[in-house]
Amino acid sequence: MTLISNHLPTAELQALDAAHHLHPFTDGNALAAKGARVITKASGVTLTDSEGREMLDAMAGLWCVNIGYGREELAAAAAAQMRQLPFYNTFFQTTHVPAISLAKQLADLAPGDLNHVFFASSGSEANDTNIRLVRHYWAALGKPEKTVIISRQNAYHGSSMGSGSLSGMSAMHAQGGLPIPDIAHIGQPYWYGEGGDMDPDEFGLMRARELEEKIAELGENRVAAFIAEPIQGAGGVIIPPETYWPELQRICDAHEILLIADEVICGFGRTGNWFGSQSLNIRPDIITIAKGVTSGYVPLGASIVSDSIAEVLNGAGDFNHGYTYSGHPVGCAVALENLRIITEEGILDHVRDVAAPHLAQRWGALADHPMVGEARSLGMFASLALSPDKSARAPFGDGGAVAMKCREACFNNGLVMRAVGDRMIISPPLCITTAEIDTLADRALVAIDIAHGWAKSEGLMAAG
Ligand SMILES: *Cc1c(COP(=O)(O)O)cnc(C)c1O
Numbered sequence: 514m515t516l517i518s519n520h521l522p523t524a525e526l527q528a529l530d531a532a533h534h535l536h537p538f539t540d541g542n543a544l545a546a547k548g549a550r551v552i553t554k555a556s557g558v559t560l561t562d563s564e565g566r567e568m569l570d571a572m573a574g575l576w577c578v579n580i581g582y583g584r585e586e587l588a589a590a591a592a593a594q595m596r597q598l599p600f601y602n603t604f605f606q607t608t609h610v611p612a613i614s615l616a617k618q619l620a621d622l623a624p625g626d627l628n629h630v631f632f633a634s635s636g637s638e639a640n641d642t643n644i645r646l647v648r649h650y651w652a653a654l655g656k657p658e659k660t661v662i663i664s665r666q667n668a669y670h671g672s673s674m675g676s677g678s679l680s681g682m683s684a685m686h687a688q689g690g691l692p693i694p695d696i697a698h699i700g701q702p703y704w705y706g707e708g709g710d711m712d713p714d715e716f717g718l719m720r721a722r723e724l725e726e727k728i729a730e731l732g733e734n735r736v737a738a739f740i741a742e743p744i745q746g747a748g749g750v751i752i753p754p755e756t757y758w759p760e761l762q763r764i765c766d767a768h769e770i771l772l773i774a775d776e777v778i779c780g781f782g783r784t785g786n787w788f789g790s791q792s793l794n795i796r797p798d799i800i801t802i803a804k805g806v807t808s809g810y811v812p813l814g815a816s817i818v819s820d821s822i823a824e825v826l827n828g829a830g831d832f833n834h835g836y837t838y839s840g841h842p843v844g845c846a847v848a849l850e851n852l853r854i855i856t857e858e859g860i861l862d863h864v865r866d867v868a869a870p871h872l873a874q875r876w877g878a879l880a881d882h883p884m885v886g887e888a889r890s891l892g893m894f895a896s897l898a899l900s901p902d903k904s905a906r907a908p909f910g911d912g913g914a915v916a917m918k919c920r921e922a923c924f925n926n927g928l929v930m931r932a933v934g935d936r937m938i939i940s941p942p943l944c945i946t947t948a949e950i951d952t953l954a955d956r957a958l959v960a961i962d963i964a965h966g967w968a969k970s971e972g973l974m975a976a977g
Contacts (some may be wrong), residue, residue, distance in 0.1 A: 519553045523563040526551050537672075550924070555582035558942045558949055560929065570929045571939040571953050576746055576778045577809030580854050581942040587810045587847050587854075594846035603632070603840040611845030618852055619802070619817055622787045627800055629823035631816045632840040636777035636803035637671025639814035640740070643799055644675045645834050647738045647771050650822055653829035659737045661695045663727050663770075667703070669747035670740060670775055670801075679740055682748075697731065699723040701745065702753035705887050705898055705906055717754030721761045728768055738771040738799075743789030746778040749936040750896035752889050758793045771798040771822070777814070781805035782855060782943045784892035785865040792892065798822060808851045813844035860943050864893055871947045875954035876939075882958070884915075884965045884974070893945070896938040899961070901968065902975035909935050909973060919964035928956040937961075 517529065527548035536544060551563035558581055560568045573579060594611060601609050612632065620628040631646070633639040644662060651659035662679065664670065670679035677685050678692030681701070686692055700707070700720050708716040728736050741761070745751040765772040774797035779789025781802075786792045788800065799822065803814035818826075826832055838844070855861065869892050876895045880888040886900035886907075899915050900907050909915050916932035923930040931938050941953065968974050 519563065523551055524548065526563060557581045557583060558945050566927070568924065568927050568929050569941075569949065569953055569956065571941045571957075572929050572931055573940055573942045574809045575804070576783075576940045577804035577807075579781055579783070579805040579943045580808045580851060580858075580860065581944040584808070584810075584854065587808065587850050590846045590850035591811060591843050594843045598842050600842060602837060604835055609840075609842055611842040611849065612840035615840075615845040615848050618849060619806075619815065622852070623800060623817045624788060624790055625796060626820040627797070627817045628820055629818050631818070632838075632845075633803075633814040633816070633836055634812045634838045634841065634844070635671070635814045636775070636801060637673040637676040637814075638836055639777075639801045639803060639816050640670045640676035640679055640775065641673055642816050642834060643738075643740070643773055643801060644679070646816065646818070646822075646826070646832070647773070647799070649829065649832060649834075650771070650825050651737050653825050656734070658735055659769075661697055661731055661736050662773075663697045663699060663724060663731075663736060663739045665701050665741055665745075666698050667701045667748040667751075668698075668740075668742060668745060668775075670742075697727055699727050701748065701751060702757045703745075703749075703751050704754055706908070713754040714756040717757035718760050720753075721757050721764065724761060725764045725768075728764075728770065733768055733770070736768070736770045738773050739765060740773040740775055740801075742775045742777075743779045743793045743795060744784070744891060744894060746894075746938075746940065747933070749933040750894055750938040750940070752891050752894075752896075758795055762795060766796075773797060773799040773801065775801040777801055777803045778805070778894075778940065781808075781852075782861050782864055782892075783894055783940065785861060785869055787861070806851070807844060807848045810851070811841075811844050811847045812838075813841065813848055855943075858944075864943050867947065868943065868945055868950065869893060871950050872941075875950055876957075879954065879958060879961065882961055882965070884961060884968065893943050894940055896936050899935045899937065899964070901973055905975075907975065909968075911973060915964050915968045915973060918967045919960050922960035922963035923956065926956050926959050928953065928960065930957060930960070 530549050531545035552560050553563050554561045560570045616630040619630050648660050664679045666681040668681040670676045678696045681698045700723050702720045704713045704716045774790045776788050784792035790797055798819050800817045807813045873890050876890045879885050886898040886903040888897035913934050920932040
């Protein structure tokens with residue numbers, strides 16, 4: 514077998530990558546022409562590539578490395594568990610200590626009476642579980658016609674057939690026969706882009722009431738659940754107007770439907786609490802988790818459900834669903850160690866009292882830039898909108914070219930920031946220091962300036 518190591522020249526690694534590796538959400542030929550960036554190591558909030566260049570990772574990997582890179586304790590927990598019991602399944606009336614401990618720990622942390630955990634290996638799998646689980650739940654209660662799940666346009670709930678159908682992304686639905694039957698979508702609470710002349714609070718109420726209208730249109734007897742991220746992540750870090758969630762909660766309470774909060778990003782400290790539901794005062798019946806539960810060191814996802822749902826499920830015979838790696842002992846052991854670190858190192862206090870206020874100040878100031886239409890943050894979650902005419906909240910309408918320039922300039926200046934349409938988004942590791950936040954904001958400003966210069970030279974800015 515060929516030995517492929519970090520010591521090969523970058524160009525050789527890139528050629529091998531292009532020859533054999535199909536990348537997710539990527540134009541293969543475009544990537545092959547350019548060559549993928551090869552990341553070789555990481556520590557704290559800093560990545561190093563195969564050319565020895567360092568980058569501040571303002572995306573925490575892919576929204577997941579909450580406690581930062583290079584934590585020995587997580588490596589040790591994985592190694593110890595692999596030596597003790599590397600794998601055993603949780604089918605057929607067996608269990609093991611890591612799954613028992615993590616289920617108990619999650620039940621203690623989750624809000625309300627969400628005390629029961631169904632394990633998976635990813636957010637996509639956990640949301641697939643949710644689709645089957647809520648339909649099975651209503652069938653067990655004698656209402657098998659309650660099968661429709663309402664989600665939102667521009668939501669992200671995963672990429673499998675089920676979770677990709679819940680996702681409200683038209684580019685995904687255009688390929689592979691999505692959505693599956695009985696999934697409906699309502700509008701998103703994106704005031705900046707879609708609110709027009711409405712006041713944000715009025716717009717928030719209007720978008721929330723689309724849920725009530727959709728329930729009426731479909732018939733309440735057909736609707737099983739509503740699923741939403743407390744704050745949309747991949748859709749562009751869209752922080753909803755203040756009126757939005759209280760109205761959604763009222764509607765969910767007034768109708769016989771379950772509320773699923775997809776906390777895959779919001780969970781485990783991103784908003785300053787264990788769960789985004791706590792920050793936004795949401796009372797879900799089911800929570801989806803993944804990503805930050807292990808800080809991304811190993812894959813793990815889960816659905817956490819209420820006492821009353823668990824009671825119905827447990828009384829309905831076999832639930833014919835599960836994954837080989839449901840409750841994988843190594844994933845559970847790493848998650849437990851990650852949760853211990855978040856707790857004992859006061860990471861939530863650090864987010865609430867230190868990092869989030871500093872980020873809000875430094876990030877908010879980017880709104881003074883002539884090409885930035887808004888710059889907002891909540892906890893360690895932030896986004897800004899690039900605009901050719903900020904007073905009109907105008908979009909570029911260029912398929913995101915200016916934002917891609919900005920992203921490229923970030924990479925070239927030691928910062929990983931993501932582009933979604935006209936929006937630049939970040940979700941840094943929660944352990945980030947105020948000095949590192951300063952570096953992040955300084956580098957972001959440099960990149961926005963470079964993209965602005967390019968937009969002007971291309972004649973993309975509004976006249977005047
Ligand atoms: C990433 C994500 C998922 C999917 O998780 P995977 O582990 O990639 O399958 C689901 N929901 C939200 C909100 C996410 O951000």
